[in-house]
Amino acid sequence: MSTALSAHRRRSAAHVRLRALASLTLALCASAGASTPAYEALRARLAQHPDVRADEAQARQWARQAEGALGLPNPSVTLGLNNLPVNEPTRFDRYLPSSRSLEVSQKIPNAAGREAERDTLLTRRGLAELERRERLAALERRLIEALAERERIGASRAALARQVTLIGELEQWLRGEMAGGEAVYGRFDELEIQRARIGERRVALEGEARRWEATLRELVEAVPEMPPPAVEPRSWDGSPEGAFAPLIAERERTLARNGVARRVADLSPDYAVGFAWQQRESGRGFDGEDWFTVKLTVSVPLWAENNQRPKLAAAEVALERATAHWEQRLRETRREYDTARADYETAAALLTELKHRAARLEDLEAANRRRYEAGDGSLEAVIRPAMQHAELELERATQRARRTVAAARINALLVEEMP
Numbered sequence: 001m002s003t004a005l006s007a008h009r010r011r012s013a014a015h016v017r018l019r020a021l022a023s024l025t026l027a028l029c030a031s032a033g034a035s036t037p038a039y040e041a042l043r044a045r046l047a048q049h050p051d052v053r054a055d056e057a058q059a060r061q062w063a064r065q066a067e068g069a070l071g072l073p074n075p076s077v078t079l080g081l082n083n084l085p086v087n088e089p090t091r092f093d094r095y096l097p098s099s100r101s102l103e104v105s106q107k108i109p110n111a112a113g114r115e116a117e118r119d120t121l122l123t124r125r126g127l128a129e130l131e132r133r134e135r136l137a138a139l140e141r142r143l144i145e146a147l148a149e150r151e152r153i154g155a156s157r158a159a160l161a162r163q164v165t166l167i168g169e170l171e172q173w174l175r176g177e178m179a180g181g182e183a184v185y186g187r188f189d190e191l192e193i194q195r196a197r198i199g200e201r202r203v204a205l206e207g208e209a210r211r212w213e214a215t216l217r218e219l220v221e222a223v224p225e226m227p228p229p230a231v232e233p234r235s236w237d238g239s240p241e242g243a244f245a246p247l248i249a250e251r252e253r254t255l256a257r258n259g260v261a262r263r264v265a266d267l268s269p270d271y272a273v274g275f276a277w278q279q280r281e282s283g284r285g286f287d288g289e290d291w292f293t294v295k296l297t298v299s300v301p302l303w304a305e306n307n308q309r310p311k312l313a314a315a316e317v318a319l320e321r322a323t324a325h326w327e328q329r330l331r332e333t334r335r336e337y338d339t340a341r342a343d344y345e346t347a348a349a350l351l352t353e354l355k356h357r358a359a360r361l362e363d364l365e366a367a368n369r370r371r372y373e374a375g376d377g378s379l380e381a382v383i384r385p386a387m388q389h390a391e392l393e394l395e396r397a398t399q400r401a402r403r404t405v406a407a408a409r410i411n412a413l414l415v416e417e418m419p
Contacts, residue, residue, distance in 0.1 A: 036226070036229075038224065038226055039226065039229050042143060042220050042224060043140060043143075045219075045220045045221070045222075046136060046139045046140055046143060046219065046220065047136065049135075049136075049139055049219065051135050051139070052132055052135055052136055052139070055128055055129075055131050055132035055135055056128075056132055058128040059125050059128035059129045059132065062121050062122070062124040062125035062128060063121075063122075063125045065121045066118050066121035066122045066125060069114060069115075069117045069118035069121055070114050070115070070118055072106065072107070072108060072109075073107050073109070075104055075105060075106040076103075076104070076105045076106075077102075077103070077104055078101070078102070078103040078104075078105075079100075079101070079102060079103075080100070080101040080102075080103065081099075081100060081101075082097065082098065082099045082100075082101055082278065083097040083098045083099065084098050085098070093281045093282065093283035093284070093288070098280065098281070099278035099279055099280045099290075099291065100278070100279040101276055101277065101278045101279070102276070102277045103274060103275070103276040103277075103293075104274065104275050104276075105272060105273065105274035105275075105295070106272065106273050106274075107270070107271075107272045108270065108271040108272060108273065109270050109271075110265055110268040110269060110270050110271070112261070112264070112265035112268055113262060113265035113266065113268070113270075115265075116258055116261040116262040116264075116265050117262065119258050119261070120255060120258040120259070120262065123251060123254050123255050123258055124255065126251060127248065127251040127252070127255070130244070130247060130248055130251060131248060133244070133415070133416075134244040134245075134248065137244065137411070137412045137416070138412050139219060140408070140412065141408045141409060141411070141412035142215065142219060143216070143219050143220065144228050144229065144231060144404060144405070144408040145404075145405045145408060146212045146215045146216050146219070147216075147224075147226065147227065147228035147229075148228040148400070148401040148404040148405055148408075149208065149212050149401055149405075150209065150212050150213075150216075151227050151228060151397075151400070151401065152397045152398060152400065152401035153205050153208055153209050153212070155393065155394075155396075155397035155400075156201075156205055156394050156397050156398075157202070157205060158393075159390045159391070159393040159394045159397070160198050160201060160202055160205075160390075160394075162386075162390040162393075163194075163198055163387055163390045163391070164195065164198055166383050166386050166387050166390065167191050167194055167195060167198075167387075169379070169383060170191065170379065170380060170383045171188065171191050173378075173379040173380070174187050174188065174191075228404050231404055231407040231408050231411065232407060233340075233341065233344055233406070233407040233410040233411060234410060234411050234414050234416075236337055236410075236413070236414050238334060240326075240330055241415070242414055242415055243330075243333045243337070243413050243414055243415060244333075244412075244413060244414070244415055245329045245330075245332065245333045245413070246326060246329045246330040246333055247415060248329075249322070249325055249326035249329040249330070250326055252322050252325065252326070253319070253322040253323055253325075253326050255322070256315070256318050256319040256321075256322035256323075257319060259315045259318060259319070260312070260315045260316055260318075260319055262315070263308065263311050263312035263314075263315040264312060266301070266308045266311065266312070267301050267304055267308050267309075267312070268301075269298045269299045269300065269301070270298075270299040271296070271297065271298055271299075272295075272296075272297035273294075273295065273296055273297070274293075274294070274295035274296075274297070275292075275293070275294055275295075276292070276293035276294075276295070277290065277291075277292055277293075278290060278291040278292075278293070333413060336409070336413055337410060337413055337414075340406045340407075340409040340410045340413070341406075341410060343402060343403075343405075343406035343409075344403055344406035344407055344410065347399045347400075347402040347403035347406060348403055350395075350399045351396060351399050351400065351403065354392060354395060354396050354399065355396075357392060358389060358392050358393075358396070361385045361386075361388055361389040361392065362385075362389065364385045365382060365385040365386050365389065368381040368382045368385065369382045
């Protein structure tokens with residue numbers, strides 16, 4: 001029995017060193033994830049994500065279209081042979097109105113309408129740029145979430161492995177007790193059930209790991225082996241300018257205002273000018289002097305009550321809808337922010353409490369180990385708090401991931417100041 005006791009002491013000391021080494025490794029990983037070149041490289045790869053590039057291209061498209069919004073439409077050039085006799089279509093000297101003509105005309109849409117169109121395109125460009133920034137923030141949130149969940153899975157695997165080791169120690173001790181005549185045979189079935197449950201949890205963790213690996217490959221085309229960065233949630237005072245969703249809704253409301261301005265411009269007249277030159281030939285009894293014509297055309301909104309004004313009323317209703325949508329997005333963002341802040345603070349508070357419970361379990365395990373090594377007590381009394389401590393490590397890993405993900409959710413909602 002003294003040989004077995006010495007072997008258990010050696011294994012116990014090794015487990016203490018292993019637990020200290022694991023804690024040190026987690027601490028180093030957490031500090032390494034604060035702001036590393038490797039993580040910054042991943043962020044740079046997010047900027048090349050197809051969705052981000054599509055938003056960038058959309059912004060450039062609207063900018064290029066805005067450059068031509070104030071331009072006039074193409075002029076029209078007309079060549080004509082006018083008022084020729086049917087029996088001699090090549091003669092221009094038989095009839096007085098026969099002529100060759102050159103006509104140039106230019107439509108001039110009203111300036112207010114063209115300016116409203118340009119403002120609309122510029123607003124769309126700003127909206128696309130804002131959506132690009134929001135999408136990039138959402139992609140980074142997903143990246144941090146994937147890294148945090150993979151860290152949780154790694155810590156959970158280590159805790160489960162620790163439990164399997166403890167079960168093996170307890171099983172070996174029980175075999176020694178059974179060899180000494182103790183009736184402990186039924187305990188082995190209980191240990192097998194615990195092993196089976198741990199196996200089930202390992203299978204579930206493996207499935208989760210594969211899903212998060214797929215997410216990382218979609219985001220950065222790689223599965224980096226690194227911890228998440230140390231994320232601190234930013235604060236928000238509730239102003240619409242500080243969050244993406246209400247700010248985007250405000251841009252959409254500006255688009256609706258531009259739509260109203262365009263419909264108002266439709267009530268203003270459009271213009272057109274035309275110049276025509278007719279070359280004539282002299283004939284019997286008339287002089288063939290050339291003719292010149294100038295035209296000015298002004299559109300008159302004569303049917304405005306049945307055409308432009310209903311469209312203007314519809315644009316004003318669209319503005320009301322955009323305003324209501326903006327108010328709703330602001331409310332939703334406040335709810336999402338408050339929810340994520342509550343999740344973050346709850347996870348942080350739970351981690352503090354779990355740390356205290358872990359310390360108490362360590363003290364209990366150490367006290368039971370001293371009694372066991374002194375010959376007063378059983379190894380089972382030592383392993384029971386050790387198993388609880390390993391189970392607690394699973395919960396701590398879960399709460400660490402929740403805290404990190406909640407902070408990332410908060411930051412993804414808020415507009416980061418442009419450098």
